[in-house]
Amino acid sequence: MSSIREIAKLAGVSPASVSIYLNDKKTSRVGAATKQRIDQAVKDLHYHKNIFASTLSLQESRIIGIIIPSKMPLFSNEYTNSLLSGVQSQLSNEGYSLLFFPSDARTSDEIVEQQIQRSTGCDGYILFSTGFCTQDHIEKNIMELQKTDKPFVTLNIPEMEQARLQVLIRDLEICSGTKYLLEKGHRNIALMLGRDGGMHARKLYHDHRSLLEHANVAFDPDTVVFGDYQAQRAYEQAKNLLTSFPHLTALNCMSDIMAAGAILAAKDMGLRIPEDISIMGRNNSLHARLSTPAITTIDLHIEDAGKSAAHLLLAAIDGSAVSQKILIPGTLIERDTVSTIA
Amino acid sequence: MSSIREIAKLAGVSPASVSIYLNDKKTSRVGAATKQRIDQAVKDLHYHKNIFASTLSLQESRIIGIIIPSKMPLFSNEYTNSLLSGVQSQLSNEGYSLLFFPSDARTSDEIVEQQIQRSTGCDGYILFSTGFCTQDHIEKNIMELQKTDKPFVTLNIPEMEQARLQVLIRDLEICSGTKYLLEKGHRNIALMLGRDGGMHARKLYHDHRSLLEHANVAFDPDTVVFGDYQAQRAYEQAKNLLTSFPHLTALNCMSDIMAAGAILAAKDMGLRIPEDISIMGRNNSLHARLSTPAITTIDLHIEDAGKSAAHLLLAAIDGSAVSQKILIPGTLIERDTVSTIA
DNA sequence: TTGTAGGCGTTATCAA
DNA sequence: TTGATAACGCCTACAA
Numbered sequence A, B: 001m002s003s004i005r006e007i008a009k010l011a012g013v014s015p016a017s018v019s020i021y022l023n024d025k026k027t028s029r030v031g032a033a034t035k036q037r038i039d040q041a042v043k044d045l046h047y048h049k050n051i052f053a054s055t056l057s058l059q060e061s062r063i064i065g066i067i068i069p070s071k072m073p074l075f076s077n078e079y080t081n082s083l084l085s086g087v088q089s090q091l092s093n094e095g096y097s098l099l100f101f102p103s104d105a106r107t108s109d110e111i112v113e114q115q116i117q118r119s120t121g122c123d124g125y126i127l128f129s130t131g132f133c134t135q136d137h138i139e140k141n142i143m144e145l146q147k148t149d150k151p152f153v154t155l156n157i158p159e160m161e162q163a164r165l166q167v168l169i170r171d172l173e174i175c176s177g178t179k180y181l182l183e184k185g186h187r188n189i190a191l192m193l194g195r196d197g198g199m200h201a202r203k204l205y206h207d208h209r210s211l212l213e214h215a216n217v218a219f220d221p222d223t224v225v226f227g228d229y230q231a232q233r234a235y236e237q238a239k240n241l242l243t244s245f246p247h248l249t250a251l252n253c254m255s256d257i258m259a260a261g262a263i264l265a266a267k268d269m270g271l272r273i274p275e276d277i278s279i280m281g282r283n284n285s286l287h288a289r290l291s292t293p294a295i296t297t298i299d300l301h302i303e304d305a306g307k308s309a310a311h312l313l314l315a316a317i318d319g320s321a322v323s324q325k326i327l328i329p330g331t332l333i334e335r336d337t338v339s340t341i342a
Numbered sequence C: 001t002t003g004t005a006g007g008c009g010t011t012a013t014c015a016a
Numbered sequence D: 001t002t003g004a005t006a007a008c009g010c011c012t013a014c015a016a
Helices: A004-011 A017-024 A032-045 A051-058 A078-093 A108-117 A135-147 A176-183 A199-214 A232-246 A258-267 A286-290 A304-319 B002-012 B015-023 B034-043 B053-060 B077-092 B108-115 B133-146 B177-183 B197-212 B231-242 B257-268 B286-290 B303-315
Strands: A063-067 A097-102 A124-129 A152-155 A165-169 A188-194 A223-225 A252-253 A278-282 A297-299 A324-328 A331-333 B063-067 B097-100 B124-128 B151-154 B165-169 B187-195 B224-226 B250-253 B278-280 B295-300 B324-327 B331-333
Touching: A004 A017, A004 A032, A017 A286, A051 B053, A051 B124, A051 B295, A063 A078, A063 A108, A078 A097, A078 A124, A097 B077, A108 A135, A124 A135, A124 A304, A152 A304, A152 B077, A176 A252, A176 A278, A176 B278, A188 A232, A199 A223, A199 A331, A199 B151, A232 A252, A232 A258, A232 B286, A252 A258, A258 A278, A258 A286, A258 B286, A286 B231, A286 B286, A304 A324, A304 B177, A331 B295, B002 B015, B002 B034, B015 B034, B015 B151, B015 B187, B063 B077, B063 B108, B077 B097, B108 B133, B124 B133, B124 B303, B165 B303, B177 B187, B177 B197, B177 B250, B177 B324, B187 B197, B187 B231, B197 B224, B224 B231, B231 B257, B250 B257, B257 B278, B257 B286, B303 B324
Parallel strands: A063 A097, A063 A124, A124 A152, A152 A165, A165 A324, A188 A223, A188 A252, A252 A278, B063 B097, B063 B124, B124 B151, B151 B165, B165 B324, B187 B224, B187 B250, B250 B278
Antiparallel strands: A097 B097, A297 A331, B295 B331
């Protein structure tokens, strides 16, 4: 591992000159001939600057820590991946790297604590929420992050007093699938949610219920089920719902993948979609487009949310943003799984 | 940003004692009373060890660099995500972090060069291949990686002399979808590939062709198309193929998503699957399972491949692996999109 | 135009 | 049981 000193020796100059030249190729601080010798030495010794040493010296790493408080394997969830994709593309544009930390903890608050332990030196953080995060844990996570004295933005986490920089995906806070189904004349709507205890699922539950009540529709708690975001589970739950509540005319699913599972269930029961049963997804993922029938869904603009978060964080790092909330609204995508009821 | 020195001062001990204690809580090198004072100081000052400084001192970062030579946004491709998921879960178990680098370069060789530039200090690398990588570029990438003097493993890259540590997904080298279709009696098989120029696509092309020739089936180059791995493109290409070559009985697609696009095309043309046309996918992704009809596909065990790569890299880092090739075989998953031809 | 010296935070060696 | 000191590789202020 060749160091700047070896380059200096080989080129017959001082380490300072090498450093200055390599950080600013067109500096006038170093002569043309010297520059050439340095270039040659760099080539000969396969020199690359050690980011750890330079971070230590500059007190700036150009690395962003990604905090995802989940015990599931990373990169296995379409939703989080889209968020990450947005974050990465934006950060990459500005020359920032992304760091993902290990953790062997069980609960989401311990995971975050461990990850922060291994993260000192990052220039900032993005905190994701997951189905595992309870309100308590998130508050703890935010406090933990605040102690680092580095900027951070919360992404896709329900509104929180404590967080200064937030990007919110609005449709996770209002249950607009239910709203749409009501407009289409549906009155018997089941709701299929993600993990119980997750903040999003809870919020959706609450809003679903009040939307129904505002529309003077009786609310039956048994028509709301919590799952695990997986198609298989949704398949089983949809079957149960459709047999237990035959008067149901619509299933509002928290994700397209759950909707796809529900569609399979309905088909297997000999029901036609949308004539016999309407099914809403959420996300506008590829599954929604490729399904037959194509799934009516809500585009959450997840990637944009990721980009916004990255953008906001960079602004905070260079000091131009102090406190800000960005709301990403959803867009209804009407396809073939919802019928109108007279 | 409190340092070990401030902790030492507050606790009334030397930095050395603090360091030793924090790295080994039950050391006998530090007295019990001292330990307590250190713990208190750590709490009071929100101290976390600076990984950059510690890396510099230990010459070990416990960070693995992930090199993905693509200009597409990361985390937006199901295939790569599964690979990454395997890599991350395995590495996380052993306490390693993952680092993703930025790049604004255009070609895959420049991307890798830039990324390596920003990576010195990582303990090792995993090099991914992408549809953008030509043979030339990959060779250059490997050479570049070798110069770092750190271990690296190539993942999902066709066999390469130069690389010492490799994990190969076997089915990307033999076109087993075509083999299966031949066994099922098909003789008129079109092949729908990913990006032209990509090494995998080329290899598949070659093997498809020789499988046909071995079976004494005439090969028509016009029945092979290159795409972009996207469903939309596959949809259009499938329509073209099915109109231009009405005698076709099967479409072998390089990915499930392309297969899903092809299925949509066939349906739109009024063809029944698999009675009128058989369609093979590859990957055994969620799309294959959720599609109607469910797609017959080849499970590539992508996540396992990622885990193997991580495992191999860790073995190389601790010196127990020097040179090794791991082959991940594919498994045929028979579902509902391929018929038998008498 | 160039070199010297000190510091970034942590760790390891050696002496007390 | 503890403390002083040098080293990891880079950067920058200051001196030449």
